[in-house]
Amino acid sequence: MAPGEMRTVEWRGKPVWILKRSQEMVAALPKHDGELADPLSKRNPDELTPPYARNEHRSIKPDVFVAVGICTHLGCSPSTKLSPGAQPSLPADWPGGFLCPCHGSTFDLAGRVFKNKPAPDNLQVPRYMFAGDTKIIIGKDEKGEA
Ligand code: FES
Incomplete structure (x- = not known):
């Protein structure tokens, strides 16, 4: 996958996102x-x-x-808003992430929820593991299956 590319796969009836973050995206996370x-x-x-x-x-x-x-609020599917900067429904200093269309919760590019939003928690990271450089197995890791 190219930097900035995202794919959605299905796991147990749920959408699972795989986002290849660019160096800039990773560098911006702590800020x-x-x-x-x-x-x-x-x-x-x-x-x-x-x-x-x-x-x-x-x-x-x-x-x-x-x-x-x-979304960890009531289960809607957040929209991808990967590009930083001002855009509708988002703050001027938006760092890139995800916006839930139902009640406006926002998450950064690590699925961490912003303060004072309806969603109480960060997005779930499922168990996963790498099988080689380019293959990811969802729902399973070294400790077993989820
Ligand atoms: S379901 Fe996402 S903010 Fe309510």
């Missing part, structure tokens, strides 16, 4: 920690963030982000 509700993914870690994703980029490899594309 807005103060605006996030749970920047270090401490809430519900067993359910939402496997141990290998409890880091700033919420992923095994910094440039490859994997998440369940379902």
